[in-house]
Amino acid sequence: MANKLIVTAAPHITGEDTTQKIMQRVCIALVPTLIASILIFGINALILTAVTVIACVVFEYGYCKLMKREVPVGDFSAVVTGMLLAFNLPATLPWWMAIVGAFIAIVIVKQLFGGLGYNFANPAIVARIALAVGFASRMASYPFPESGVDALSSATPLAAKAGSEAYRALLLGTHGGVLGETCALTILAGGIYLIATKVISPTIPVTYLGTVAVLSLCAGQDPIYQLLSGGLLLGAFFMATDYVTSPTTRKGKLVFGIGLGVVTCAIRFLGTMNEGVSFAILLMNLVVPYIEVLTRQDKLGIAKVKKGGAAK
Amino acid sequence: MYYIKMDKEKEKVLGKTNTPRRTAAAELRLFLGGKTENRLRTVLQILSKQYREVEIRMSKFFKRSALGAKVPHNKHTSHLETVAMPLPSKIVLSMGQHIGAPAAPAVAKGDQVYVGTVVGKAGGFVSMDxxxxxxxxxxGITTITAPNGAPQTAVVIIPDGKQTVDPDIKPPVVTDLKSLQDAVRASGLVGLGGAGFPAAVKLSPKNLDEIDMLVINGAECEPYITSDNRCMQEDTDYIIKGIQTIMKYLDIPKCVIGIEANKPDDIKKLSEVTKDMPIEVKELPCTYPQGAEKVLIETCTGREVPFPGLPSDVGVIVMNVTSVAFIAKYLETGMPLVTKRLTVDGDIVKNPGNVEVIIGTPIQELLDFCGGLTDEPGKILYGGPMMGTCVADLSQPVLKNNNAILALSQKAAQTPKATNCIHCGRCTNACPLGLSAKEIARAYEAKNVELLYELNGDLCMSCGTCSFVCPAKRPLAQTLALAKIMMKNGGKK
Structure with missing residues (x-):
C-alpha cells in the first residue's frame, strides 16, 4: 500500500467553476432574449437559432475530427458562438446564409487559429460582419413585427427618427432589427445574471455604455435612445466581454470599454453606417494584446521601473 | 493651547479603547459632549480621513485586484479539543525540519537520550537544534526522504516508556533581548505557520530600532487546518504572554493579531483579553491566502514588503500564534519544541481531530491513533490542500513545522484534466501579489526568460491561488514554480 500514494505538486484542490459551467451560464443568460425574439419574430427565430447552433457544433466537431485534434466535447463554447451569431441575424435570413456564417465563425476565425482560447477576434462578430458585407441587402432587411414576419425592407431603428414613445418599443423590442438586439429588457436581465454569477465583471459593459452615453450627450444626440437601439446592449454585455478577446486586468477593461464607446460613437455619428458596435468590437479585439501589455497590474512590493529596467 | 488640552483629553479617553467599534463609540461621546467649533473640526477631520481612504482604495482598486480565492473552509475539527497521543513505538527525527542548513546528528547508535536532549546540532546561523x-x-542514524524529495539524515529513537526529562532542562533566565534570542534559539523553535523559518533569526533583525509593529498570524487560511484555532482557544494566555515578552524585549510599541473572519470565537476571545493592551485584533476577510506573510502585512498595516526583501524592511516582525504561545511556554518550563498540535483530517480519516503529537512520530502511527483510514488513501499531505506537500510513504515522520496531516481518498486526490486557457483572467485578478499566471506560464513555455523577469515570475510564492481559480483546470502554480527554476538556471528547463 505504501507505494500506491499519489505524489503531485500543490495545490491539491481546485475550484468548482469549469469552462463548461461558465459557457452554460452564458447560454442561460441568452435564453430570455431567445424567448423574446420568438415572441416578436415568430417561430422563424427559433429555427434560425437552432440552425446556427447545430451548424457551429457540427463544424467544431467535424474540424477537430478532421485535424485529429481532441474534440472539446461539451464545453458549450460552440453553442455560445452559435447563439450569439443567430442573435446577430435578421429572422428572415435564408438558412444557408446562416450556415455560411457559422462556418466563418467556427472554422475560419476559431479553429484555424488554434481553437478555443486562440481566436484573435470574437467569432460571432466576424461572421456577422462577413455576412453583412457579403449579403448586404438580406442582412439589412429587418422584419417589422407589426406587419408580419415577411416584412418589407426598412430603415433600422437607428436610421428612423427618434421619438419619446420609441423608448417603450426599444425596451420591449417591438421594432425592427436582428434577433438578439431588439428586446433591451431581456438582454439587461441576461447581463445582470452574468454579473451576479461572476461570469463577467461589470467593468466593460459599464464603461462602454457610459462612454456612449457621455459622447451622445456631447454630440447632441439622445443618450437613452443611443443606448437602447442597435446592437449596443447585446455587444456590451455578451460580445465585448468575451474572455478570449478582451483584456483581463481592471485597468485594461477600463481602457477597452472606453475605446469601444469612442469607436462606436465615431462610426454612428460620423460614419455613413448605422451600426458601429460590430466594427468597434472587432477593432478593439485587435488591439487587446497591446492593451494587455500596457495595463499590467502593479505587483506587491515591486517598485515601478521604466520599461526594460526590470530585466537583468 | 485649548486644542492641545482637548487632544490630551481625547487621548485619555481613546487610549483605553482598542477595537474600532469602541474607539468610534468614544469618539461619538466626545463629539456630542463638545463645543460647536470642536464638532465642526471633528466633522472636517472625519471627512478628510474618509476622502483619504477612498483615494487609497481607488488607487488600490486599479493597482491590482488581488481577489484571492474562495476556498472551501472544511474546518470540521475547529470545536474538537486537542488530545494527546500516547508514545509511539519509535520516533524518526529528521535533521532538516526548518529553512536553512540541516542540523548535524549529535548522538550515535546506542546513546541514551531523555526528553529534551539535543540530538541534532544546528548547522549554522539560519538553522536549528x-x-x-x-x-x-x-x-541508529538513517536516511529518509524529505517532503521536497531529497534524501535527509534522520535519527531514530526507540522510547523506553519512562519519559525521563533531561536533567539539563530548566526555565531560561531572560533579562534582555540577547538572552531572549539565545533562549529562543535553544528552544529549537521554527516558524510554526508552515514555512519553518528559524524563529531566533526572525527575532534578530538587522534594523531593530526601525521595527515598530509585531504582526501575529492567526489567519489559518488553509482549508481543514484548525490547529492554530485550537491554540487560540486553549493557549490564549500563553499567546498574550508571548506577545508581551517579544514587545517588551524588542521594544515594539504595537501589535496586530490577524484572524480570518471564519473564526469568530477566536476573534471574540482575543479581543476580550487584549482589551487594555496596545494589541489590536483584526478581522481578516475569508479569502485565501490571508495568512501569507506579505498579504497579512499588507492587510494589517497597509505596508508593502519590498521584493526582494524581508518584513523587517517595513518595520514589521511576523510570527504565528502557535509560535508566540510556544515561546511563552518555553520561558516557563524550559522544554524545547518536541511536541506539536496537528489537525488530522481529510475525507477518509475515521476520527478527525486535533492531536498533540511527539515530533518524529511516524504518520502511520498517528493515523492509527485517529482510528485509521476508512478507504484506500489517494494522497497523504503534510499541511493543507493548497500548499501542503505529498507524503510518499506512511513511515515518514511528523515534522516541527507541520500543522496538519490530511488523508484524501483516491477520488479526492485525482487531478482534473487541463483544457485550453480561455483568458478569463481569473488567475490574474485572484493573485494576491498581482502576478499574471497565464502570461508567466506562456513565457515559460516559450522559454522567454527576459519576459519572465519583466513579469516578475520570481515573486511568486506558490500559494496555489491561480491553479485553484482556473476554470480550465490548468496547473498554473505548478508551472510558475518551474518558471522560477528556469529563471534561476537562466533559460534551461
Missing part, C-alpha cells in the same frame, strides 16, 4: 521528544535509546 533538533531535540528528542522521548527518553530512550538511539536506534
Amino acid at each position: 533538533i531535540h528528542s521528544g522521548v527518553s530512550g535509546i538511539v536506534d
Whole structure:
C-alpha cells in the first residue's frame, strides 16, 4: 500500500467553476432574449437559432475530427458562438446564409487559429460582419413585427427618427432589427445574471455604455435612445466581454470599454453606417494584446521601473 | 493651547479603547459632549480621513485586484479539543525540519537520550537544534526522504516508556533581548505557520530600532487546518504572554493579531483579553491566502514588503500564534519544541481531530491513533490542500513545522484534466501579489526568460491561488514554480 500514494505538486484542490459551467451560464443568460425574439419574430427565430447552433457544433466537431485534434466535447463554447451569431441575424435570413456564417465563425476565425482560447477576434462578430458585407441587402432587411414576419425592407431603428414613445418599443423590442438586439429588457436581465454569477465583471459593459452615453450627450444626440437601439446592449454585455478577446486586468477593461464607446460613437455619428458596435468590437479585439501589455497590474512590493529596467 | 488640552483629553479617553467599534463609540461621546467649533473640526477631520481612504482604495482598486480565492473552509475539527497521543513505538527525527542548513546528528547508535536532549546540532546561523521528544535509546542514524524529495539524515529513537526529562532542562533566565534570542534559539523553535523559518533569526533583525509593529498570524487560511484555532482557544494566555515578552524585549510599541473572519470565537476571545493592551485584533476577510506573510502585512498595516526583501524592511516582525504561545511556554518550563498540535483530517480519516503529537512520530502511527483510514488513501499531505506537500510513504515522520496531516481518498486526490486557457483572467485578478499566471506560464513555455523577469515570475510564492481559480483546470502554480527554476538556471528547463 505504501507505494500506491499519489505524489503531485500543490495545490491539491481546485475550484468548482469549469469552462463548461461558465459557457452554460452564458447560454442561460441568452435564453430570455431567445424567448423574446420568438415572441416578436415568430417561430422563424427559433429555427434560425437552432440552425446556427447545430451548424457551429457540427463544424467544431467535424474540424477537430478532421485535424485529429481532441474534440472539446461539451464545453458549450460552440453553442455560445452559435447563439450569439443567430442573435446577430435578421429572422428572415435564408438558412444557408446562416450556415455560411457559422462556418466563418467556427472554422475560419476559431479553429484555424488554434481553437478555443486562440481566436484573435470574437467569432460571432466576424461572421456577422462577413455576412453583412457579403449579403448586404438580406442582412439589412429587418422584419417589422407589426406587419408580419415577411416584412418589407426598412430603415433600422437607428436610421428612423427618434421619438419619446420609441423608448417603450426599444425596451420591449417591438421594432425592427436582428434577433438578439431588439428586446433591451431581456438582454439587461441576461447581463445582470452574468454579473451576479461572476461570469463577467461589470467593468466593460459599464464603461462602454457610459462612454456612449457621455459622447451622445456631447454630440447632441439622445443618450437613452443611443443606448437602447442597435446592437449596443447585446455587444456590451455578451460580445465585448468575451474572455478570449478582451483584456483581463481592471485597468485594461477600463481602457477597452472606453475605446469601444469612442469607436462606436465615431462610426454612428460620423460614419455613413448605422451600426458601429460590430466594427468597434472587432477593432478593439485587435488591439487587446497591446492593451494587455500596457495595463499590467502593479505587483506587491515591486517598485515601478521604466520599461526594460526590470530585466537583468 | 485649548486644542492641545482637548487632544490630551481625547487621548485619555481613546487610549483605553482598542477595537474600532469602541474607539468610534468614544469618539461619538466626545463629539456630542463638545463645543460647536470642536464638532465642526471633528466633522472636517472625519471627512478628510474618509476622502483619504477612498483615494487609497481607488488607487488600490486599479493597482491590482488581488481577489484571492474562495476556498472551501472544511474546518470540521475547529470545536474538537486537542488530545494527546500516547508514545509511539519509535520516533524518526529528521535533521532538516526548518529553512536553512540541516542540523548535524549529535548522538550515535546506542546513546541514551531523555526528553529534551539535543540530538541534532544546528548547522549554522539560519538553522536549528533538533531535540528528542522521548527518553530512550538511539536506534541508529538513517536516511529518509524529505517532503521536497531529497534524501535527509534522520535519527531514530526507540522510547523506553519512562519519559525521563533531561536533567539539563530548566526555565531560561531572560533579562534582555540577547538572552531572549539565545533562549529562543535553544528552544529549537521554527516558524510554526508552515514555512519553518528559524524563529531566533526572525527575532534578530538587522534594523531593530526601525521595527515598530509585531504582526501575529492567526489567519489559518488553509482549508481543514484548525490547529492554530485550537491554540487560540486553549493557549490564549500563553499567546498574550508571548506577545508581551517579544514587545517588551524588542521594544515594539504595537501589535496586530490577524484572524480570518471564519473564526469568530477566536476573534471574540482575543479581543476580550487584549482589551487594555496596545494589541489590536483584526478581522481578516475569508479569502485565501490571508495568512501569507506579505498579504497579512499588507492587510494589517497597509505596508508593502519590498521584493526582494524581508518584513523587517517595513518595520514589521511576523510570527504565528502557535509560535508566540510556544515561546511563552518555553520561558516557563524550559522544554524545547518536541511536541506539536496537528489537525488530522481529510475525507477518509475515521476520527478527525486535533492531536498533540511527539515530533518524529511516524504518520502511520498517528493515523492509527485517529482510528485509521476508512478507504484506500489517494494522497497523504503534510499541511493543507493548497500548499501542503505529498507524503510518499506512511513511515515518514511528523515534522516541527507541520500543522496538519490530511488523508484524501483516491477520488479526492485525482487531478482534473487541463483544457485550453480561455483568458478569463481569473488567475490574474485572484493573485494576491498581482502576478499574471497565464502570461508567466506562456513565457515559460516559450522559454522567454527576459519576459519572465519583466513579469516578475520570481515573486511568486506558490500559494496555489491561480491553479485553484482556473476554470480550465490548468496547473498554473505548478508551472510558475518551474518558471522560477528556469529563471534561476537562466533559460534551461
